[in-house]
Each structure stands twice: as structure tokens, then as C-alpha cells.
Amino acid sequence: MTELAIRTRELRKNYGDVQALDGLDLTVDRGEFFGLLGPNGAGKTTFINTLVGLVKKNSGTAEVFGYDVEDDYREARDRIGLAPQEFNVDRFFPIIEVLEHKAGYHGIGSEEASRRAEEALKTVGIWEKRDTRFDWLSGGMKRRFVLARALVSNPDLLILDEPTAGVDVQLRHDLWDIINRMNDEGTTILLTTHYIEEAERLCDRVAIMDSGRKVEVAAPDELMARGTDTIDIGLADPPRTAPRLDVEGVSEVAVTDDGLSVTAAGGSQTAPGLMRELERQGHTVISLDIRRASLEEVFVNLTRDDREFAEVSA
Amino acid sequence: MNTNTIQFATLVRREILRFVRRPYNTFLPPIITNTLYFAVFGVILGNRIGEIAGVSYLQFVLPGLVVLGAISDSFENASFTIFHGRWNDYIQAVLTSPMSNRSMVTAYVSASALRGIVTSLLIVGVGLVFTSVPVANPLYLVAFLLIITTLFGGLGVIGGLWASDFDYLTVMNQFILRPLVFFGAVFYSLDVLPPLWRNVSLLNPMVYMVNGVRYGMIGVTEIDPNTSLVVLTGVTVVVLAIDLLLFKRGYGLAE
Structure with a gap:
């Protein structure tokens, strides 16, 4: 068979x-x-x-x-x-x-x-x-x-x-x-x-x-690995504006009440470099939480992309 | 038993159990209806009519009533079981199985023909209460009953596939079949009709069926039974071929 x-x-x-x-x-x-x-x-x-x-x-x-x-x-x-x-x-x-x-x-x-x-x-x-x-x-x-x-x-x-x-x-x-x-x-x-x-x-x-x-x-x-993860970073002294972070994989940085929310592809691979860069800039990291992209998010992105492609093609 | 036989036997058994377990819907109505026919047409009116073709009026109408019951029930059985299965989607259990299209068609038609024959026997049983029932040509009687019930089982399959609502079943049975049978010389002899209407009646296929069964029972016919048998067999083969083609194409069954 x-x-x-x-x-x-x-x-x-x-x-x-x-x-x-x-x-x-x-x-x-x-x-x-x-x-x-x-x-x-x-x-x-x-x-x-x-x-x-x-x-x-x-x-x-x-x-x-x-x-x-x-x-x-x-x-x-x-x-x-x-x-x-x-x-x-x-x-x-x-x-x-x-x-x-x-x-x-x-x-x-x-x-x-x-x-x-x-x-x-x-x-x-x-x-x-x-x-x-x-x-x-x-x-x-x-x-x-x-x-x-x-x-x-x-x-x-x-x-x-x-x-x-x-x-x-x-x-x-x-x-x-x-x-x-x-x-x-x-x-x-x-x-x-x-x-x-x-x-x-x-x-x-x-x-x-x-x-x-x-x-x-x-x-x-x-x-899921193709999706973007969210890394929530708690800082001892949160900045008022988002710092520039030259770390591979990082696509977006936003300020939160406790620190920063960083969007990155492959969160667990990006996190060590991210911490080093923040410490180099004088920040003290007190917590770190990686939220993985869910299949649901990937699914929604893929089907949305497909529809946008179909509309453009049409 | 080989696989094909098991598949065919399973579907036939399922179909037979469906009508056997619901006698109030399937067998009681023809018993009551025919008791009324015999009482009114046979006993009350028949006594005033006297003999036709050398037999009592009751014996004359009995073959026609047998045909009426046989074709109505074989047609109704096939059309209902196919349509109801489509309406509630449970026919999909059969369609998604490895049964061949030929086995499916043969099973539905055979079970429907069997129901028509059982109904015929019940009507004969009711007739026996009122009169003696002659069987002049038993082989012709069996042959006509088999071919008629198979033909209408096959037509019922087409009706069941075509219907898209319960109304369609009523239209086919009550407005097409029943009038054709009533004008098919069930209650009268063709000889009593004016020549024009006699010739028009010969276009009605039911006339041949009624006369064929009448020949089998009382040995009297106005049409050559052999010709009728050949024509009816030919029509039945064509109808079964259409059934098979519709199943193959998925007409009414697949999107």
C-alpha cells in the first residue's frame, strides 16, 4: 500500500x-x-x-x-x-x-x-x-x-x-x-x-x-515559531520613552507601567541579547516574561495575509 | 457470502425492516382502503352491475385493485426511502460506503418490489373475505406482479431523487399514478367505452398492467398478455438503467 x-x-x-x-x-x-x-x-x-x-x-x-x-x-x-x-x-x-x-x-x-x-x-x-x-x-x-x-x-x-x-x-x-x-x-x-x-x-x-x-x-x-513572541521586561526604573534596541529579531518596543514590551521573532533566542543591550544602556532588569505566539495568532495572520493577497491580485 | 452479497443483503434487510416495523403506516392503510372498495364497489354496486366477462363484478375489479395497491406501494416505498434519506442526510451512510451503485439501486428496487407484492397479497386476502379468488394463469400472474412492482420501484427511485420537498411525493402518487390507474380499466371493461375513448385508454400503460394481472387471475384480457409482458419488461430495463445512471452521476445525491 x-x-x-x-x-x-x-x-x-x-x-x-x-x-x-x-x-x-x-x-x-x-x-x-x-x-x-x-x-x-x-x-x-x-x-x-x-x-x-x-x-x-x-x-x-x-x-x-x-x-x-x-x-x-x-x-x-x-x-x-x-x-x-x-x-x-x-x-x-x-x-x-x-x-x-x-x-x-x-x-x-x-x-x-x-x-x-x-x-x-x-x-x-x-x-x-x-x-x-x-x-x-x-x-x-x-x-x-x-x-x-x-x-x-x-x-x-x-x-x-x-x-x-x-x-x-x-x-x-x-x-x-x-x-x-x-x-x-x-x-x-x-x-x-x-x-x-x-x-x-x-x-x-x-x-x-x-x-x-x-x-x-x-x-x-x-x-508557531514563525509568529512573533512578546517579551515583557520589568525594569527598576522604567524609561519615559522607548529606547532604541539594536538586537536581531526585535521588531517593536513599547513602554509599559513596569518597563517595556518587546515584540520579537523567536523570543527565547532574542531575550539574552536583549538583556545585555538593556544593561549596556544602564537599565536594571528585574523580571522577564516571554509570551509565545499562539497557533491562533499565526492562523489569523496567515489567513489575513492570504485574503489581502487575493484582494490585491483581483 | 461474499462482500457484494453482504452489502446488498444488508441494505435490503434494512429497507424491509423499515416497512415491516411500521405496519400502521405501510400495511394497514391498503387493507382498510381495499375493504372499503370491496364493500362499496363490489357488494353494494356490484350486485346491481352483474357479471362482466363471465365473472362477478367483485372478481372483475379485484385484479385492478391488486395492481393499484402494488404500484402505489412499490412506488411510494422507493420514493419515500430515497427522499427521506436525502432530506435527513442519512442516505449518506450508504453513499459513503464501498457499495457499488448497482447494488444500491438493486437493493432499493428489490425491497420496494417486495413491499408491492406483500400489499398485493394482502389485497387478495381482503378479496377472499368477499368472494372466491380465481388464479387462471399463475405464471402470468407472478410474472406481471414481479415486473410491475419492479418497474414502479424503479420509477420510485427516480421520483425520490428528483423530489426536493414532501409535496413532490404527494404530487407523483396522488395526481399522476392514481388517476392513471383509475382510468386504466380497473373498475370497468374497455368494451363499455366509446371507440375514441377506448383508443385513448390504450395509451395508458396501466391498462396493460391491469389486463395482464386480470389475465393471470380470471383468464380474461382485452390485450395480448405476451405483448404486454415484453413491452413492460423493456420499459423496466430502461427505467433501471436510468436509476443506475442517476446514481453514478450522483443526481440528487452528491453536490
């Missing part, structure tokens, strides 16, 4: 004048925990739905484990488990039967389907609700259930579209544990989320998408 779980080239999809996917090139490695970040309308769900056949692409190619999602749709879909953002569950049957049916659609015989359904419900912690219909589950249980349905076919690629949207902290952590365990066992995870912290905490790499395009792909730490 190919080492790539997902590979898209020049993937395009438009809805009338709206370009939902605009030549997307993306690769996700086998076994990777991959995050997809982007503002609303960035094309994340369209991309996911293209992989599972709910959206027909206009052009380009998309492959799952080397199988084209249209020409080899059966092989591609057999390897995917999808937990969508919107609930799309069969309301006619108790949830255990819904899982048995889903396993059957994947060609799993009835005995094995029942065993897997039980295992999936136990994994997400709602086994005692097995005879209940989906509509009667609480919001959190519904989220657990769609994850169970994605797991029941034992997929090689688990796609989670906003899996923790609107759930409480405890459930979020429970879901993270389950997803992490799946990934440790070798399942490739594709996660879209609005919670930057979630991507920071879970993902090996994240892609930032905007307007149907890939803006950036990197490890969360790598992306």
Missing part, C-alpha cells in the same frame, strides 16, 4: 461563482495525525466530502491510499471512516442496528458486524444506550455515536469534521483520548477543527486553508 493516505492535485470544485476548492494540492502521510484549519467557507468540508463521494469534483485528482476517489470509489471508501460535522444518522433504528447496518454496507458479515457494533459503542462509552434511537440521545452522546459509526468499519483513514464542536470539556478530552489511541494503533487521522488548541495538541502537521486553497502546511510548533 502507498505511503500516502491522501493525495490531491489541482483539485477544483465550484458552486456557480463560488470556488470552494481552488486547485488544492495536499498530501497526508499514512499514519499521520493531520489537521485542517481554516475559517468558515475555506473549503474544508467540501474537501472531505470530495474524498467520500458526497461532492463531485470539477477537475483535478484525489486519491485515498492510492485509489482514485471516483474511478476506484469502492476501494477508497472502504478505507474511510467519516464522522461528519452535521448529524446524518438513520432515525428509524436503534443505534446498535444503525452500526450493524453500516458495518454490513462495508461487507462485514452479521455476526462480526454485531461484535464490532458492540465494541464501537463500548469504546465511545454509550453501550447502555444501544437500544435507543439517535433522536433520544443527548448532544454529547450524539457526538460519541457518530464517532462510533466511523469506527465500526475499522477504517485506515478516520476523517473527523469538527468532532468536538459544542461539546463540554470532559467529553472533548474523552474524544481526544479515543482519537489518539486510534492514531497510536496506526490509523491515519484527518481532523478539521475550529479549536486551535485541539490542532496544537493533537496534530503532527496542520494545513491552513482559505478560499479553497492551501495557505500553509507545517507542524504546529514550526508554524
Whole structure:
């Protein structure tokens, strides 16, 4: 089997004048925990739905484990488990039967389907609700259930579209544990989320998408390193005006009540030189606090830059 | 069982369970409606009409009522299950699975045809309460019932994919199918019509279905049953091919 779980080239999809996917090139490695970040309308769900056949692409190619999602749709879909953002569950049957049916659609015989359904419900912690219909589950249980349905076919690629949207902290952590365990066992995870912290905490790499395009792909730490940190420096005798600091990486210096606030790329590398320069100028440093750039700030900057670029290009 | 068979059997089972577990919605209405038909048209009016084509009026209308129930329910089953699945998005569980388009279409049509046949048997059961039910040509009866329910299961798939609201289902069933069946010689013989209207009636495909089932039950028909069977089989093949094409293209299913 190919080492790539997902590979898209020049993937395009438009809805009338709206370009939902605009030549997307993306690769996700086998076994990777991959995050997809982007503002609303960035094309994340369209991309996911293209992989599972709910959206027909206009052009380009998309492959799952080397199988084209249209020409080899059966092989591609057999390897995917999808937990969508919107609930799309069969309301006619108790949830255990819904899982048995889903396993059957994947060609799993009835005995094995029942065993897997039980295992999936136990994994997400709602086994005692097995005879209940989906509509009667609480919001959190519904989220657990769609994850169970994605797991029941034992997929090689688990796609989670906003899996923790609107759930409480405890459930979020429970879901993270389950997803992490799946990934440790070798399942490739594709996660879209609005919670930057979630991507920071879970993902090996994240892609930032905007307007149907890939803006950036990197490890969360790598992306954060590209952001600017803030160094709060407490001085024994704060100056009235900002001093000139000729230190590499410093981009901005502002006076605060206690001293200075310095904006710099790579705060921890910049701090020693900064202290030396301040002492050379006769200041006494009494405290120093480095606030790292968050992925959220980097995300906002990247998507803003992309939009400004698009506007200028237009 | 191989993978394809398991996938197909799972979807058929799911479809059958859906209608079997809701008898008040699926099987009770045709039982009540047909009891009323038999009571009013058969017993009250039928006694004044006398015999048609050598059988009692009740026995004459029974095949037409069987066709009416069979096509209504097979069409309704397929159109409802597809449309409702689209409306609530749960059909996506099937669409995102590795099932082939052919398996999906065959499963939806087969389950719908089965429901039409079960309804037919229930109507025959109701008929037995009021009169004896002859079966003059059992092979023709089975063949016509199979082809009619398959055809309308296939048409129901198209309807379910085309519908964008519940109103569409009502329009198709009540305003198109039902009038065609009522003017399809269910309650009267074509011979009682003036020549012009008799010829116009022959343009109605339901006439061939009603006459085919009538031939199977009472051995009387105004149209050659073999020709009807060939034409209906041809139409069914075309409809199933359209179903498959629509699924392949994702019509009503994929954006």
C-alpha cells in the first residue's frame, strides 16, 4: 500500500461563482495525525466530502491510499471512516442496528458486524444506550455515536469534521483520548477543527486553508515559531520613552507601567541579547516574561495575509 | 457470502425492516382502503352491475385493485426511502460506503418490489373475505406482479431523487399514478367505452398492467398478455438503467 493516505492535485470544485476548492494540492502521510484549519467557507468540508463521494469534483485528482476517489470509489471508501460535522444518522433504528447496518454496507458479515457494533459503542462509552434511537440521545452522546459509526468499519483513514464542536470539556478530552489511541494503533487521522488548541495538541502537521486553497502546511510548533513572541521586561526604573534596541529579531518596543514590551521573532533566542543591550544602556532588569505566539495568532495572520493577497491580485 | 452479497443483503434487510416495523403506516392503510372498495364497489354496486366477462363484478375489479395497491406501494416505498434519506442526510451512510451503485439501486428496487407484492397479497386476502379468488394463469400472474412492482420501484427511485420537498411525493402518487390507474380499466371493461375513448385508454400503460394481472387471475384480457409482458419488461430495463445512471452521476445525491 502507498505511503500516502491522501493525495490531491489541482483539485477544483465550484458552486456557480463560488470556488470552494481552488486547485488544492495536499498530501497526508499514512499514519499521520493531520489537521485542517481554516475559517468558515475555506473549503474544508467540501474537501472531505470530495474524498467520500458526497461532492463531485470539477477537475483535478484525489486519491485515498492510492485509489482514485471516483474511478476506484469502492476501494477508497472502504478505507474511510467519516464522522461528519452535521448529524446524518438513520432515525428509524436503534443505534446498535444503525452500526450493524453500516458495518454490513462495508461487507462485514452479521455476526462480526454485531461484535464490532458492540465494541464501537463500548469504546465511545454509550453501550447502555444501544437500544435507543439517535433522536433520544443527548448532544454529547450524539457526538460519541457518530464517532462510533466511523469506527465500526475499522477504517485506515478516520476523517473527523469538527468532532468536538459544542461539546463540554470532559467529553472533548474523552474524544481526544479515543482519537489518539486510534492514531497510536496506526490509523491515519484527518481532523478539521475550529479549536486551535485541539490542532496544537493533537496534530503532527496542520494545513491552513482559505478560499479553497492551501495557505500553509507545517507542524504546529514550526508554524508557531514563525509568529512573533512578546517579551515583557520589568525594569527598576522604567524609561519615559522607548529606547532604541539594536538586537536581531526585535521588531517593536513599547513602554509599559513596569518597563517595556518587546515584540520579537523567536523570543527565547532574542531575550539574552536583549538583556545585555538593556544593561549596556544602564537599565536594571528585574523580571522577564516571554509570551509565545499562539497557533491562533499565526492562523489569523496567515489567513489575513492570504485574503489581502487575493484582494490585491483581483 | 461474499462482500457484494453482504452489502446488498444488508441494505435490503434494512429497507424491509423499515416497512415491516411500521405496519400502521405501510400495511394497514391498503387493507382498510381495499375493504372499503370491496364493500362499496363490489357488494353494494356490484350486485346491481352483474357479471362482466363471465365473472362477478367483485372478481372483475379485484385484479385492478391488486395492481393499484402494488404500484402505489412499490412506488411510494422507493420514493419515500430515497427522499427521506436525502432530506435527513442519512442516505449518506450508504453513499459513503464501498457499495457499488448497482447494488444500491438493486437493493432499493428489490425491497420496494417486495413491499408491492406483500400489499398485493394482502389485497387478495381482503378479496377472499368477499368472494372466491380465481388464479387462471399463475405464471402470468407472478410474472406481471414481479415486473410491475419492479418497474414502479424503479420509477420510485427516480421520483425520490428528483423530489426536493414532501409535496413532490404527494404530487407523483396522488395526481399522476392514481388517476392513471383509475382510468386504466380497473373498475370497468374497455368494451363499455366509446371507440375514441377506448383508443385513448390504450395509451395508458396501466391498462396493460391491469389486463395482464386480470389475465393471470380470471383468464380474461382485452390485450395480448405476451405483448404486454415484453413491452413492460423493456420499459423496466430502461427505467433501471436510468436509476443506475442517476446514481453514478450522483443526481440528487452528491453536490
